[in-house]
Amino acid sequence: MSTPEGPRRVRVTSPRTSAARRPLIPTGTREIDEQTRLGEVYMQSLIQSQLRLTLAVIGGLLVVLGSIPLLFWLVPATRTLSVLGLPLPWVLLGIAIYPVVYGAARIYVRNAERIEAEFTEFVGRQ
Amino acid sequence: MSPAISIGAIGLVVVATIGIGLFGLRISRTTSDFYVASRAISPRWNASAISGEYLSAASFLGVAGLVLVNGADMLWFSVGYTVGYLMLLVLVAAPLRRSGAYTLPDFAETRFESPAVRRICSGLVVGIGTLYLLPQLHGAGLAVQTVTGAPPQVGAMVVAVIVVINVAAGGMRSITFVQAFQYWLKLTALAAPIFVILVVWHQPVGLLDSLHGAAAEWAEPLSRAGGRDHPLYATYSLLLALCFGTMGLPHVLVRFYTNPDGRAARRTTVVVLALLGLFYLFPPMYAVLGRTFAPDLVNSGADTVVLELPGRVLPGTAGDLLGALVAAGAFAAFLSTSSGLTVAIAGVIDQDLLRSRLHQWTGGDYVAVNSFRIAALISMIVPYLAFTVTGSLSLADTVGLAFALAASTFCPLLVLGIWWRRMSTTGAAAGLVVGGIAASAAALVNVAGAPQGGWPRALVGQPAAWTMPLAFLTVIVVSKLTPDRIPAGTARSMVRLHTPEAVDVDRGLPSR
Numbered sequence: 001m002s003t004p005e006g007p008r009r010v011r012v013t014s015p016r017t018s019a020a021r022r023p024l025i026p027t028g029t030r031e032i033d034e035q036t037r038l039g040e041v042y043m044q045s046l047i048q049s050q051l052r053l054t055l056a057v058i059g060g061l062l063v064v065l066g067s068i069p070l071l072f073w074l075v076p077a078t079r080t081l082s083v084l085g086l087p088l089p090w091v092l093l094g095i096a097i098y099p100v101v102y103g104a105a106r107i108y109v110r111n112a113e114r115i116e117a118e119f120t121e122f123v124g125r126q
Numbered sequence: 127m128s129p130a131i132s133i134g135a136i137g138l139v140v141v142a143t144i145g146i147g148l149f150g151l152r153i154s155r156t157t158s159d160f161y162v163a164s165r166a167i168s169p170r171w172n173a174s175a176i177s178g179e180y181l182s183a184a185s186f187l188g189v190a191g192l193v194l195v196n197g198a199d200m201l202w203f204s205v206g207y208t209v210g211y212l213m214l215l216v217l218v219a220a221p222l223r224r225s226g227a228y229t230l231p232d233f234a235e236t237r238f239e240s241p242a243v244r245r246i247c248s249g250l251v252v253g254i255g256t257l258y259l260l261p262q263l264h265g266a267g268l269a270v271q272t273v274t275g276a277p278p279q280v281g282a283m284v285v286a287v288i289v290v291i292n293v294a295a296g297g298m299r300s301i302t303f304v305q306a307f308q309y310w311l312k313l314t315a316l317a318a319p320i321f322v323i324l325v326v327w328h329q330p331v332g333l334l335d336s337l338h339g340a341a342a343e344w345a346e347p348l349s350r351a352g353g354r355d356h357p358l359y360a361t362y363s364l365l366l367a368l369c370f371g372t373m374g375l376p377h378v379l380v381r382f383y384t385n386p387d388g389r390a391a392r393r394t395t396v397v398v399l400a401l402l403g404l405f406y407l408f409p410p411m412y413a414v415l416g417r418t419f420a421p422d423l424v425n426s427g428a429d430t431v432v433l434e435l436p437g438r439v440l441p442g443t444a445g446d447l448l449g450a451l452v453a454a455g456a457f458a459a460f461l462s463t464s465s466g467l468t469v470a471i472a473g474v475i476d477q478d479l480l481r482s483r484l485h486q487w488t489g490g491d492y493v494a495v496n497s498f499r500i501a502a503l504i505s506m507i508v509p510y511l512a513f514t515v516t517g518s519l520s521l522a523d524t525v526g527l528a529f530a531l532a533a534s535t536f537c538p539l540l541v542l543g544i545w546w547r548r549m550s551t552t553g554a555a556a557g558l559v560v561g562g563i564a565a566s567a568a569a570l571v572n573v574a575g576a577p578q579g580g581w582p583r584a585l586v587g588q589p590a591a592w593t594m595p596l597a598f599l600t601v602i603v604v605s606k607l608t609p610d611r612i613p614a615g616t617a618r619s620m621v622r623l624h625t626p627e628a629v630d631v632d633r634g635l636p637s638r
Contacts, residue, residue, distance in 0.1 A: 032625070033632045035617050043617070047624050051545055054216040065209065069361045072347045079198075079346040087337055089347045093201035094410045098403030101212050105396045108216050112392060116626040123629055 028123025042123055049115045057108050064100065068092060132273040135450035139311070139457045140288055146303045169390055173397035175302045176381050178309030180207075180398075181405055182258075182463035183265025184525040186312060186456050189406070191428035193413035197344040202361055203526075204406035206368025210529075211402060214373040215395040220388035221544045221623040226633075228383050229473050230376060230536055237543050238551045239613045246558045248478040250535050251376045252505070253566070255471040257528040258375065259464060259509035260516065264524075265429070266460040267513075272430045273453050282513055285457075289464045290506045293472060294499040302384065304465065308458040309401065315455020316408040319436040319448040323415065337414060344417070356584040359591065364526065367590030371529030374536025377466035380473060387627045415439065432456070464506075471505035472498060480504075516573075526588075527569040534561035534593040538601050544623055546605075550612045553605030561597025565589055 031039035072079050072089065081088040185207060192200040227233035230251055235244040266285040267278025274280075292304065337345045348357040372378060385391040409432070416423060416431040419438045423431050433456060436448035476498045484497050538557045542549050568589035577583045585592060605612075613619070618634035625631055 029629060029631045032621060040617065043620055043624070047545070047620065050624065054545075057216045058213070061209065061212065065205070065365065066362070069347070069358055073358050079348070087198070087345055089198045090201070090337065090345065090410065090414075093198065093205055095407065097205055098208065098406065101208055102396070102399050102403055105212055105215055105399045108212075109392050109396055112220070113389065116389075116628075120626050120628045 032123065042119075046115070046119045050112060053108065053111050053115065057104055061101075061104060065097075129274045131446050131450040132453040135454035136270075136273070136457045139454045139461070140284070142307065143288065143304050143458075143461055144292060146307055169385070169394040169397060171302065171306050172381075172384055172390075172394045173401060174306035174309045175384075176305075176378075176394065176398045177401040177405070178305035178307070178312065178458075178462045179377060179381060179466035180211075180402070180463070181309065181312055181459055182525065183262050183456070183459050185405070185409070186316065186459035187265055187268070187429050187432050188261070188525065189409040190412035190416070190432045191430070193410050194416045194431050195424055195428045198347040199357060199361055201410060202365055203368065204409060206365050207372070208399065208402045208406060209365075209369045210372025211395060211399055213369050214378070215392060215399070218373050218540050218544055219382065219391045219395050222379060222540065223382055223385050223391035224388040224623055224625075224627070224633075225619075226622070228380065229470065229477070230374075230379055230539075231474060231478060233379075233543070234539060234554070237613070237619050238554050239615060240551045240555070243551060243555050243558070245478070246555060246562075247536075247539070248474050250531075250558065250562060251474045252471055252508075253562075254374070254528050254532050254536075255376045255467045255505070256509045256512065257531065257569075258525060259467050259471075259506070260512055261524040262460045262464045262467075263509060263513040265456070268429055269433060269453060269456045269460070272427075272433045273449075279514065282510065285460045285464055286506050286510050288461060289468050290503055292461075293465055293468045294502045305462045308462040309405075311458045312455045312462075313401075313405055315451045315458070316405065316412075316432070318451055319440075320408055320411050320415075322444065322448060323436075323439055324411075345414075355579055356581065359584050360588045363584075363588035363591035366594060367526060367530040367533045367588070369533075370537040370594060371531075371533035371590070373540055374532030375528070376470035376474070377463070380470045381466065389627070468502055468505050472501040475505055476501035527565075527572065530588070530590040530593065531562065531565040531569065533590050534565040534597045537594065538597045542598070542601050547616050547620055548605060548609070548612060549601065549616075550605040550608045550610075552608040552611045553601045553603075556604040557597045557601035560600040561593055564593040564596055568593065 028042060032042055033039070078088055083091045086094075185204070189200070189203050192203060222233065225233050225236065227236060231244045231247040234247040235241065263282040263285060264278070266281040268281070270276050270281025270284070271278050348361070382391055382394075385394055412432050412435055416435055420431060420434055423434060427434075433449065433452055436452055437445045439445065440448060480501050481497045484500075535558050538561060539554055542557075543554065568586050571577075571586050577586060615634060618632070621631055622633040625633070
């Protein structure tokens with residue numbers, strides 16, 4: 001009886017730390033660094049989402065701000081209309097507009113940071 | 127008005143400004159501290175400093191004066207000054223910070239890889255900055271004249287000397303502390319008299335009478351109270367200039383570099399919007415009260431209404447003290463904006479004109495910081511000379527022209543440069559030249575003698591509505607015609623401008 005010359009049995013006690021592994025570098029950033037087609041697509045989608053957000057804020061503001069002179073122009077009664085003891089133009093332009101602008105800024109920053117967080121997670125995760 | 131108390135108050139502001147500046151000097155040690163405060167300033171400090179720097183003579187004195195004379199249409203000035211920061215936030219704030227550029231010429235050079243575009247930008251920074259410094263000096267002269275009766279040159283000289291000393295000695299770090307302090311001083315100085323008049327001082331006088339009744343035509347928008355033709359066009363054009371000019375002002379960008387990253391730049395801007403909105407509640411109130419208590423100022427010296435009002439309304443010591451507080455606030459306005467502009471202009475003169483020449487002349491035997499100090503001196507001398515030769519111009523009008531020039535040159539450069547990857551170097555240069563020439567021509571015609579009325583006058587008086595689209599169109603058309611002149615590094619630039627700092631990518635620049 002001869003003993004078979006198979007591979008020797010090894011007791012596994014811990015992971016093979018010395019063995020080759022899949023690289024940990026996220027490939028998303030490498031695609032961008034090497035300016036591959038895929039990397040360009042990543043960048044374009046980031047820039048386009050941010051630009052859409054920016055244009056939405058500007059568009060909204062354009063409608064709100066731009067319609068005020070038009071309102072005064074088309075409906076002269078609004079020029080002297082009294083609101084809370086003050087003429088409407090003074091209430092709109094002197095007071096009410098500032099909280100609106102501040103609110104728009106808050107909404108913008110929240111969404112811009114969300115877009116960036118999603119992008120970071122996306123290119124970092126792959 | 128009692129001159130002694132007011133002079134004392136102005137003196138205190140001056141001493142505090144220099145004092146805080148020296149304190150900053152003690153903790154600014156390296157060249158990096160000197161220029162950009164090591165970029166370690168918290169968003170709240172930075173927001174106060176940005177607002178303090180931005181609220182100039184035109185905001186502190188000019189807006190109230192314009193509303194007093196021309197009525198409700200002029201409320202758009204303060205709205206536009208504020209919305210300008212919102213446009214800056216959504217279009218350029220974070221990318222500009224991520225570009226790593228310290229000045230507008232820096233941005234132009236790294237994005238378009240062209241020394242020629244850089245030189246055009248340097249010229250424009252000096253031009254816009256000088257145009258903006260001029261009304262600050264006028265305002266200072268006016269304030270000192272109102273308070274003491276001294277000729278306008280005195281106030282202008284005081285501001286010029288203090289600013290140069292402070293900028294040359296302290297650089298950016300001390301300027302940040304000074305300006306944060308000056309925002310709160312300005313707000314207090316403007317709010318306290320209104321608070322006392324409306325809340326403490328119960329008199330049976332109709333405080334809001336000027337807004338109602340038969341004599342209230344001035345309070346209506348589009349009423350031509352200022353004698354302007356085509357008020358609807360003028361309103362839209364003004365709004366466009368202010369909304370899109372802010373991002374192109376030289377001192378605004380330098381200040382953004384002190385944010386640690388793009389995200390902080392955005393958050394800082396939101397705080398700035400709150401601070402600006404709070405401040406701009408007050409100037410219109412001075413105009414409304416001025417119509418009742420100081421109607422003579424409508425025809426002469428409207429820009430002094432903020433300074434005159436407390437003394438006119440409140441009798442005795444209370445009026446004197448509040449008048450002194452307002453004078454101190456006005457001085458803070460001149461000092462802070464002038465300092466910011468001088469830092470920005472001096473940075474450009476230093477980097478682009480002076481340093482290489484100094485290097486030649488002295489054979490390398492000079493210290494970099496000295497070049498910046500000489501540049502600071504030069505950047506104040508030019509507007510001071512201009513101030514001595516120009517007559518009296520309305521504060522907010524001159525500032526309006528500076529905004530129109532910025533909106534027609536740097537706004538297209540920044541907006542398209544950040545968002546449009548097919549912009550060519552030739553297109554950038556052409557847009558700057560065409561927009562710059564159109565807006566400066568309008569400004570020159572305006573100063574030399576505006577057309578008599580009708581459309582020509584309206585178009586020259588408020589040029590932004592046509593010069594800004596013209597500049598955008600020029601950039602787009604020329605870029606389409608010269609696709610081979612698109613910078614080779616555009617893709618890398620886009621990565622640098624738009625990728626969040628958390629993502630570890632090659633940004634194409636050595637990290638500074």
